Amino acid sequence: MSHLEQQFAETVRDAVSARRTLRIRGSGSKDFYGQPWAQDAAVLDAGSHHGVVDYEPTELVVTVRGGTPLAELEALLHDNGQMLAFEPPHFGPATTVGGMVAAGLSGPRRATAGAVRDYVLGARLLDGRGAALSFGGRVMKNVAGYDVSRALAGSLGTLGLILEVSLKTQPRPVAEATLRFEFPEARAIEELNRWGGKPLPLSGSAWADGELFVRLSGAQAAVLSASEKMGGEKMNDGEARVLWQSLREQTHEFFAVAAKDGLPLWRMSVPSIAPIDVLHSAMAGNTLLEWGGALRWFASASAPARVREAAHKAGGHATLFRGTDDLRQSIGAFHPLQPAIAAIHRKLKTAFDPHGVFNPGRLYPEI
Amino acid sequence: MSTLSPKIDFLRQADVVGRLSAILPDDALLYRSEDTRPYECDGLSAYRQLPMVVALPRDEAEVQAVLKVCHELRVPVVARGAGTGLSGGALPMGDGVLLSLARMKRILSLDPLSRTARVQPGVRNAAISEAAAAYGLYYAPDPSSQIACTIGGNVAENSGGVHCLKYGLTVNNVLRVRGFTAEGEAVEFGSEALDGAGLDLLAIVIGSEGMLAVTTEVTVKLTPVPEIARCVMASFDDVEKAGNAVASVIAAGIIPAGLEMMDKPATQAVEQFVHAGYDLDAAAILLCESDGTPAEVEEEVGRMRAVLEAAGATAIRVSNSEAERMKFWAGRKAAFPAVGRISPDYYCMDGTIPRKRLGEILRFIAAMEIKYGLRCPNVFHAGDGNLHPLILFDANIPDELERTEAFAAEVLEKCIAVGGTITGEHGVGIEKINQMCVQFSPEELALFRELKLAFDPDGRLNPSKNIPTLHRCAEYGRMHVKGGVLPYADLPRF
Numbered sequence: 098m099s100h101l102e103q104q105f106a107e108t109v110r111d112a113v114s115a116r117r118t119l120r121i122r123g124s125g126s127k128d129f130y131g132q133p134w135a136q137d138a139a140v141l142d143a144g145s146h147h148g149v150v151d152y153e154p155t156e157l158v159v160t161v162r163g164g165t166p167l168a169e170l171e172a173l174l175h176d177n178g179q180m181l182a183f184e185p186p187h188f189g190p191a192t193t194v195g196g197m198v199a200a201g202l203s204g205p206r207r208a209t210a211g212a213v214r215d216y217v218l219g220a221r222l223l224d225g226r227g228a229a230l231s232f233g234g235r236v237m238k239n240v241a242g243y244d245v246s247r248a249l250a251g252s253l254g255t256l257g258l259i260l261e262v263s264l265k266t267q268p269r270p271v272a273e274a275t276l277r278f279e280f281p282e283a284r285a286i287e288e289l290n291r292w293g294g295k296p297l298p299l300s301g302s303a304w305a306d307g308e309l310f311v312r313l314s315g316a317q318a319a320v321l322s323a324s325e326k327m328g329g330e331k332m333n334d335g336e337a338r339v340l341w342q343s344l345r346e347q348t349h350e351f352f353a354v355a356a357k358d359g360l361p362l363w364r365m366s367v368p369s370i371a372p373i374d375v376l377h378s379a380m381a382g383n384t385l386l387e388w389g390g391a392l393r394w395f396a397s398a399s400a401p402a403r404v405r406e407a408a409h410k411a412g413g414h415a416t417l418f419r420g421t422d423d424l425r426q427s428i429g430a431f432h433p434l435q436p437a438i439a440a441i442h443r444k445l446k447t448a449f450d451p452h453g454v455f456n457p458g459r460l461y462p463e464i
Numbered sequence: 465m466s467t468l469s470p471k472i473d474f475l476r477q478a479d480v481v482g483r484l485s486a487i488l489p490d491d492a493l494l495y496r497s498e499d500t501r502p503y504e505c506d507g508l509s510a511y512r513q514l515p516m517v518v519a520l521p522r523d524e525a526e527v528q529a530v531l532k533v534c535h536e537l538r539v540p541v542v543a544r545g546a547g548t549g550l551s552g553g554a555l556p557m558g559d560g561v562l563l564s565l566a567r568m569k570r571i572l573s574l575d576p577l578s579r580t581a582r583v584q585p586g587v588r589n590a591a592i593s594e595a596a597a598a599y600g601l602y603y604a605p606d607p608s609s610q611i612a613c614t615i616g617g618n619v620a621e622n623s624g625g626v627h628c629l630k631y632g633l634t635v636n637n638v639l640r641v642r643g644f645t646a647e648g649e650a651v652e653f654g655s656e657a658l659d660g661a662g663l664d665l666l667a668i669v670i671g672s673e674g675m676l677a678v679t680t681e682v683t684v685k686l687t688p689v690p691e692i693a694r695c696v697m698a699s700f701d702d703v704e705k706a707g708n709a710v711a712s713v714i715a716a717g718i719i720p721a722g723l724e725m726m727d728k729p730a731t732q733a734v735e736q737f738v739h740a741g742y743d744l745d746a747a748a749i750l751l752c753e754s755d756g757t758p759a760e761v762e763e764e765v766g767r768m769r770a771v772l773e774a775a776g777a778t779a780i781r782v783s784n785s786e787a788e789r790m791k792f793w794a795g796r797k798a799a800f801p802a803v804g805r806i807s808p809d810y811y812c813m814d815g816t817i818p819r820k821r822l823g824e825i826l827r828f829i830a831a832m833e834i835k836y837g838l839r840c841p842n843v844f845h846a847g848d849g850n851l852h853p854l855i856l857f858d859a860n861i862p863d864e865l866e867r868t869e870a871f872a873a874e875v876l877e878k879c880i881a882v883g884g885t886i887t888g889e890h891g892v893g894i895e896k897i898n899q900m901c902v903q904f905s906p907e908e909l910a911l912f913r914e915l916k917l918a919f920d921p922d923g924r925l926n927p928s929k930n931i932p933t934l935h936r937c938a939e940y941g942r943m944h945v946k947g948g949v950l951p952y953a954d955l956p957r958f
């Protein structure tokens with residue numbers, strides 16, 4: 098353990114003996130996300146623990162400390178012709194890699210490239226006893242022991258402090274093109290699913306307000322022939338970059354309007370073919386659709402119970418992605434769990450953090 | 465937790481059979497040794513144990529009922545798919561029930577529009593792709609055992625295949641797993657959507673070697689079949705050069721659909737078996753596949769060729785038809801059975817290393833061949849750094865198995881030493897349980913045990929596999945220091 102890691106461990110042990118709780122915070126860019134923070138928790142500044150530990154482009158693996166700024170990591174990969182294929186949102190200038198993993202959020206490329214969890218190869222974790230534990234590794238394939246490191250993606254710091262993480266990197270595509278179509282929502286969903294079943298180099302999709310955008314990435318030849326097959330209108334490259342960036346960072350007009358109107362923002366993760374009427378019948382308000390139809394955003398003041406029921410009916414789940422602290426506190430940011438699964442969650446929490454030191458209540462009230 | 469015991473307690477057996485016969489029809493319950501014999505081992509046949517009882521449920525209700533009885537009677541349960549596992553994961557217990565999911569082999573639904581299939585656990589890996597072919601889709605992870613192994617087994621082992629470098633492992637291609645806990649409670653991990661609520665338990669369950677839950681239904685993602693695929697076969701006069709060529713391909717920004725390597729002894733064994741036309745003079749050959757649109761593939765094959773030539777390839781052939789491509793792969797996919805024909809027994813290792821250490825590991829293996837007086841052809845998922853050295857031995861020669869295991873243990877520990885892992889895709893099972901003590905600290909192992917108990921509080925599902933007790937590690941430490949002492953001394957041998 099490095100000096101700083103030892104200090105973290107001491108902070109954890111002190112918290113345990115003083116029966117205090119800790120709030121792990123990278124840069125605070127995702128403070129809005131999840132259940133509101135416990136009021137009395139002391140902040141553990143995870144952002145101070147930064148730096149690239151190991152990067153060898155030909156291994157397609159990078160290992161960084163949890164507090165490393167995501168922007169710094171992405172710049173390093175960019176210089177080497179590589180990228181994080183899951184296109185994580187930053188939601189702030191100083192977002193850390195540890196926070197990115199803990200939040201487990203992925204961007205436009207997710208439907209075809211996979212999510213954060215698909216790229217986590219290993220991690221070092223400080224558990225709730227102050228012990229540093231390593232899981233996974235720095236190699237592509239590893240099935241020794243349970244795959245704990247992947248499960249850190251989306252754990253919101255409830256299992257421990259991410260000291261280091263190893264991520265699989267990918268070469269950046271040589272060519273990219275974005276096509277624009279004018280389709281009503283149902284048609285857009287149908288087309289996206291049809292295209293999804295064809296060997297096309299799809300790398301992003303979004304529908305809002307009658308317009309469908311589809312991004313293609315890959316070899317020059319593949320992007321060209323796919324554009325020809327699919328039709329639509331090719332967007333100017335600069336505008337396309339702005340569009341995908343605005344979707345990734347939720348600065349797109351849809352999100353801006355929702356924020357201005359003070360409407361709760363619902364994230365519905367559903368099967369890509371989920372029919373629109375099931376969702377719309379439960380929800381008034383605007384929709385934006387991503388991930389080939391598998392991610393649907395609603396800016397809607399509809400009754401939370403109805404929203405959740407609709408998501409469940411459609412075969413998915415609903416997250417109250419943005420809303421006031423009070424609303425997230427009262428109805429829960431995340432979809433309720435099946436009782437057997439909730440019981441496993443509680444026991445897992447106890448295994449990693451027996452004294453409940455880390456981010457209590459951040460994911461669900463009881464963990 | 466129960467330990468493996470060779471003796472079957474017949475009174476206990478009668479008890480358990482009595483209770484289970486109320487749930488299962490006669491032909492779904494086996495307990496006479498002539499009937500249970502086929503279940504005594506999986507693909508790692510050096511370890512054998514007759515199960516007390518074999519149960520063969522046909523549906524979820526029967527699985528649940530069997531688990532509930534076993535829970536009540538405190539009988540350990542080992543799940544089994546096709547039994548092709550290579551680490552003894554499905555090795556039965558003499559005081560336990562072997563729960564075979566082989567009869568649950570229906571594809572429940574296949575939706576070409578959402579590109580998903582919902583299948584029972586006993587469905588064979590290849591059967592999914594066969595059913596999806598009509599829609600131009602397939603299930604991407606393709607273990608070499610795919611015509612036999614089941615999706616339930618794939619989920620338990622997080623199996624990979626030659627195309628995983630580009631298309632991912634089981635964990636990247638499964639959306640949802642339904643099953644039952646040891647107590648018989650229904651659970652669902654993941655969802656039909658791209659993610660589920662809460663902690664990603666699906667990621668933990670995949671690769672958990674049947675220790676956390678019994679899988680009874682799996683939703684897999686289907687992938688569009690690429691328009692065409694071509695395979696570049698490159699010969700090298702030096703194994704290390706071939707290893708470096710692998711790094712060069714990746715460095716050029718190419719992610720091949722498959723990137724595999726075989727050394728000369730492996731190629732020779734395989735060529736006799738499949739007549740693929742491999743270059744028998746080469747010290748190593750690489751198989752490097754490109755898939756996509758015709759134009760894309762042509763462009764990529766050109767780049768691959770250039771990189772491989774620059775890396776010192778002595779000969780290059782590119783498949784010119786689908787038949788020829790299949791032929792190139794046939795040899796690689798048949799490597800294990802082919803080696804099985806030139807040696808009475810073989811022992812397959814599965815370490816994964818950072819690609820750049822390939823040369824070093826190969827030299828180490830060569831030194832071990834001399835040290836232990838055993839031959840060891842090598843096949844690799846080179847693109848992933850996943851090694852399958854195959855130690856050839858004859859179990860009928862006194863001490864050859866022991867020397868083989870010592871050889872394997874040294875190689876696995878070398879894999880850890882160079883920053884890799886003891887298993888890339890075959891799992892720990894019973895086979896590599898001692899090396900877990902080397903790869904993980906006592907605190908990490910303790911956490912794995914607690915994790916298991918979070919799912920299976922009484923430790924009834926596949927106990928004594930995968931995660932060693934600290935006691936066992938302490939013992940292994942001693943054995944290790946002494947050297948030459950038979951590992952797994954507490955296991956029965958036949």
Ligand SMILES: Cc1cc2nc3c(=O)[nH]c(=O)nc-3n(C[C@H](O)[C@H](O)[C@H](O)COP(=O)(O)OP(=O)(O)OC[C@H]3O[C@@H](n4cnc5c(N)ncnc54)[C@H](O)[C@@H]3O)c2cc1C
Pocket residue numbers: 506507542543544545546547548549550552553554565585606607608609612613614615616617618619620621622623624625626673674675677678679680800801889890926
């Ligand atoms: C010739 C050959 C080639 C191979 N090639 C590859 C390869 O390329 N890549 C690769 O990854 N592996 C390979 N393997 C290993 C093996 O085929 C895989 O591990 C496969 O996934 C095992 O599937 P199975 O159905 O045979 O499972 P089994 O061997 O029956 O069981 C394996 C494990 O899964 C558990 N299990 C099985 N079904 C269930 C269930 N329904 N619920 C809970 N647990 C369950 C068992 O308890 C056991 O721990 C190869 C094996 C052979 C013999």
